Amino acid sequence: MAAGVRVPEPQVLVCLWALLTRWVVAGLEAAVIGEVQENVTLLCGNISGPRGLVTWYRNDSEPVFLVSSNSSLPSAQPRFCLVNASSLHIEALSLQDEGNYTCWEVLNETRWFQVWLQVARGPYEVEVNISSTGRLPNGTLYAAKGSQVDFSCSSSSWPPPRVEWWFQAPDSSPEPFGNNMTASCFTLLLMSQNLQGNYTCLATNMLSGKHRKVTTELLVYSPPPLAPECSAEMSPGLLTLKLTCRWAGGYPDPEFLWTEEPAGVVVRTSKLGVEMLNQSQLSDGKKFKCVGRHIVGPELGASCVVQIRSPSVLSEPMKTCFVGSNVTLTCQVSGASPPAQILWLRNLTQPKTVIQPSSHYLITRSGQSSTLTIRNCSQDLDEGYYVCRAENPIGVREVDIWLSVKEPLNIGGIVGTVVSLLLLGLAILSGLMLYYSPMFCWKVGNTFRRQDMGDVMVLVDSEEEEVEEEEDAAEEEEEEASDREEFPREITKYGHIHRVTALVNGNVDQMGNGLQALQDDSSEQQSDITQEDRPV
Numbered sequence: 001m002a003a004g005v006r007v008p009e010p011q012v013l014v015c016l017w018a019l020l021t022r023w024v025v026a027g028l029e030a031a032v033i034g035e036v037q038e039n040v041t042l043l044c045g046n047i048s049g050p051r052g053l054v055t056w057y058r059n060d061s062e063p064v065f066l067v068s069s070n071s072s073l074p075s076a077q078p079r080f081c082l083v084n085a086s087s088l089h090i091e092a093l094s095l096q097d098e099g100n101y102t103c104w105e106v107l108n109e110t111r112w113f114q115v116w117l118q119v120a121r122g123p124y125e126v127e128v129n130i131s132s133t134g135r136l137p138n139g140t141l142y143a144a145k146g147s148q149v150d151f152s153c154s155s156s157s158w159p160p161p162r163v164e165w166w167f168q169a170p171d172s173s174p175e176p177f178g179n180n181m182t183a184s185c186f187t188l189l190l191m192s193q194n195l196q197g198n199y200t201c202l203a204t205n206m207l208s209g210k211h212r213k214v215t216t217e218l219l220v221y222s223p224p225p226l227a228p229e230c231s232a233e234m235s236p237g238l239l240t241l242k243l244t245c246r247w248a249g250g251y252p253d254p255e256f257l258w259t260e261e262p263a264g265v266v267v268r269t270s271k272l273g274v275e276m277l278n279q280s281q282l283s284d285g286k287k288f289k290c291v292g293r294h295i296v297g298p299e300l301g302a303s304c305v306v307q308i309r310s311p312s313v314l315s316e317p318m319k320t321c322f323v324g325s326n327v328t329l330t331c332q333v334s335g336a337s338p339p340a341q342i343l344w345l346r347n348l349t350q351p352k353t354v355i356q357p358s359s360h361y362l363i364t365r366s367g368q369s370s371t372l373t374i375r376n377c378s379q380d381l382d383e384g385y386y387v388c389r390a391e392n393p394i395g396v397r398e399v400d401i402w403l404s405v406k407e408p409l410n411i412g413g414i415v416g417t418v419v420s421l422l423l424l425g426l427a428i429l430s431g432l433m434l435y436y437s438p439m440f441c442w443k444v445g446n447t448f449r450r451q452d453m454g455d456v457m458v459l460v461d462s463e464e465e466e467v468e469e470e471e472d473a474a475e476e477e478e479e480e481a482s483d484r485e486e487f488p489r490e491i492t493k494y495g496h497i498h499r500v501t502a503l504v505n506g507n508v509d510q511m512g513n514g515l516q517a518l519q520d521d522s523s524e525q526q527s528d529i530t531q532e533d534r535p536v
Contacts, residue, residue: 030042030043030113030114030115030116031115031116031117031118032115032116032117032118033117033118033119033120033207033208034090034093034097034117034118034119034120035093035119035120035121035208035210036093036094036095036119036120036121036158037092037093037094038092038093039089039090039091039092039093040089040090040093040117041083041087041088041089041090042056042087042088042089042090042101042103042115042117043086043087043113043115044056044086044087044088044103044105044113045086045103045105045111045113047086050107051069051084051085051086051105051107052105052106052107052108053068053069053070053105053106053107054068054069054082054085054086054103054104054105055067055068055069055070055073055103055104055105056068056080056082056088056101056102056103056104057101057102057104058099058100058101059099059100059101059102059114060099063102064076066080066088066101067080067081067082067088068082069082069085069086079091079092086103086105088101088103088115090117093119094119095119095121095158097117097119098117098118098119099116099117100114100115100116100117101114101115101116101117102114102115103115118207119158120158120159120205120207120208120210121156121157121158121205122155122156122157122158122161122203122205122210122212123155123156123157123161123203123204123205123210123211123212124155124156124157124212125155125156126153126154126155126201126203126212126213126214127153127154127155127214128151128152128153128199128201128214128216129150129151129152129153129154130149130150130151130152130199130216130218131149131150132149132218133147133221133296134295136219140217140218140219141216141217141218141219142218142219142220142221142295142296143191143218143219143220143221144191144220144221144222144223144296144297145191145192145193145220145221145222145296146190146191146192146222147190147191148187148188148189148190148191149187149188149191149218150185150186150187151165151185151186151187151188151199152184152185153165153184153185153201153203153214154184155203155212157203157205158205158207159205159206159207161203161204161205161206161211162203162204162206163183163184163201163202163203164176164201164202164204165177165183165186165199165200165201165202166199166200166202167195167197167198167199167200168197168198168200169194169196169197170196170197172197174198174200177199191220192220193220193222193251195218195220196218196219196220197217197218198215198216198217198218199215199216199217199218200213200214200215200216201213201214201216220251221250221251221252221294221295221296222249222250222251222296223250223254223294223296223297223298224247224248224249224250224254224292224294224302225249225250226247226248226249227247227302227304228245228246228247228273228290228292228302228303228304229245229246229247229304230243230244230245230288230289230290230304230305230306231243231244231246231306231338232244232288232306232308232337232338233338233339234338234339234341234392234393235276235393239278239279239393240276240277240278240279240393241276241277241278241279241281241282241308241338241393241394242274242275242276242277242338243258243274243275243276243277243288243290243306244273244274245258245273245274245290245292245304246273247273247292247294247302250294252295253271254292254293254294254295254301255269255270255271255292255293256269256270256271256272256273256290256291256292256293257269257290257291257292257293257301258270258273258275258288258289258290259288259289259291260281260286260287260288260289261286261287261288261289261305262287264289267288273290273292275288279393282308282393282394283394284308284309284310284394284395285307285308285309286307286308287305287306287307287308288305288306288307288308289303289304289305290303290304290305290306291303306337307337308337308338308393308394309335309336309337309394310335310336310392310394310395310396310397311333311334311335311336311340311368311390311391311392311395311396311397312333312334312335312336312390312397313331313332313333313388313389313390313397313398313399314331314332314333314334314399315329315330315331315332315388315399315401316329316330316401317400317401317402318401318402318403318404319401319402319403319404320403320404320405320406321374321377321382321403321404321405321406322377322405322406322407322408323377323378323379323405323406323407323408324376324377324408325376325377325408326373326374326375326376326377327373327374327377327403328371328372328373328374329344329371329372329373329374329386329388329401329403330369330370330371331344331369331370331371331372331388331390331399332368332369333368333369333370333390333397334368336368336390336392337392337394338392338393339368339392340368340390340391340392340397341390341391341392342365342368342370342388342389342390343355343388343389343391344361344363344370344372344386344387344388344389345386345387345388345389346384346385346386346387347384347385347386347387347400352387355372355386359375360374360375360376361373361374361375362375370388372386372388374403377405378405379405379406379407382403382405383403383404383405384402384403385400385401385402385403386400386401386402386403387399387400387401388401
């Protein structure tokens with residue numbers, strides 16, 4: 001320190017501070033913002049030209065000397081120095097340097113200038129935390145659809161920063177998340193596909209205007225809603241079998257594992273779920289299992305099973321077609337997995353010839369059922385064996401159908417013959433009934449006449465009728481005697497004859513009773529005649 005130079009005593013500085021509080025500052029108060037660990041220069045007023053003696057103080061509870069243009073007064077710290085003999089230069093700022101600074105200049109007069117120094121720090125190391133399902137190998141985060149996701153953002157800064165969240169969906173521009181929402185943390189309760197994209201946390205130091213941001217990509221994954229479906233189908237050449245496992249509706253696509261059951265031998269793992277098997281790996285009834293695994297679950301995955309089987313064929317063994325008409329042969333295939341290829345062949349020559357659709361042959365297929373329609377049948381060309389063949393990689397089945405082609409029948413002649421036979425049968429039946437059962441016919445006749453009369457039976461016993469009967473009998477005997485000379489004479493003896501007259505309407509039983517009485521009388525008379533004929 002140079003001789004004769006004196007450092008102001010503390011008492012003097014206190015007096016100066018008191019004066020500063022009462023004096024009017026010559027010039028406007030300035031504000032300077034500096035960054036921690038950076039340098040800053042505070043100007044002593046906005047004055048150009050020669051400067052006087054300049055001294056800088058720190059305005060705390062009492063003035064603190066910092067540096068002076070008087071070379072005899074050393075600076076308080078090496079970080080403080082004068083620039084251009086007037087401005088205060090501070091190196092390596094710290095938060096403790098923030099405050100009011102006063103420049104005291106003595107030239108022709110004493111002038112005071114105040115500077116407010118603000119020190120900002122950061123933001124540094126913006127940290128984003130998103131609670132999600134997991135993280136991919138490349139660092140990308142993913143969350144399950146419908147899950148709850150918490151977002152938080154923090155940064156080291158002074159003063160505390162303002163935090164904003166921005167969202168950018170795929171193929172769109174960034175936009176503030178929410179309605180100008182300013183928050184360091186928030187929660188999304190139900191994640192959906194439209195919330196997939198880039199989330200940006202922006203931390204801004206409102207003092208310095210500096211900002212930092214961190215962008216995080218968040219994917220929203222969803223497992224397929226339904227169970228996987230397995231299927232088996234033939235390759236075009238029937239040499240291989242194609243196994244397909246479909247588990248659609250999820251994002252991203254799942255992985256598939258094919259195993260051979262029941263041993264569980266792994267066939268292949270793939271993204272597509274398609275596996276080709278050659279015939280050496282196939283046998284009737286073998287099962288293959290597909291296990292689909294998705295990144296968000298379920299943990300054990302989902303599975304389906306496909307069982308391969310050879311086809312079974314069913315058809316009518318014989319069909320008949322009339323010349324000039326059409327006939328349809330049907331072939332039903334069942335149990336085939338994968339579905340069988342169905343062919344129609346003509347088994348008239350060797351080798352068998354595959355029937356192709358034409359104007360004469362119409363082939364249709366519905367599912368595992370096929371029909372062959374032969375138009376305008378010809379006995380020479382169409383009669384014979386037809387073969388329905390069902391084939392898949394597991395096996396081949398065939399069935400033979402015999403087609404018989406006949407000449408059309410005379411329907412009119414057949415109908416006439418049938419009618420004639422029916423009429424002849426009715427006539428024979430009526431004759432038999434009249435011959436064997438006249439009483440039945442008499443009953444039927446009375447029934448159709450519908451006589452409304454009661455049953456009447458009249459018994460007549462008179463001497464006159466007996467005399468008439470005797471006379472008639474005598475005449476008949478004389479006539480018979482003239483005709484029979486060689487026969488012995490029959491002696492007849494008539495007793496009383498009872499004549500029965502019955503008018504019967506719908507009562508055959510009573511008429512039968514009357515007839516029975518007559519039969520009884522006749523029996524008695526016959527008995528009397530027999531006794532008289534005996535020799536004495």
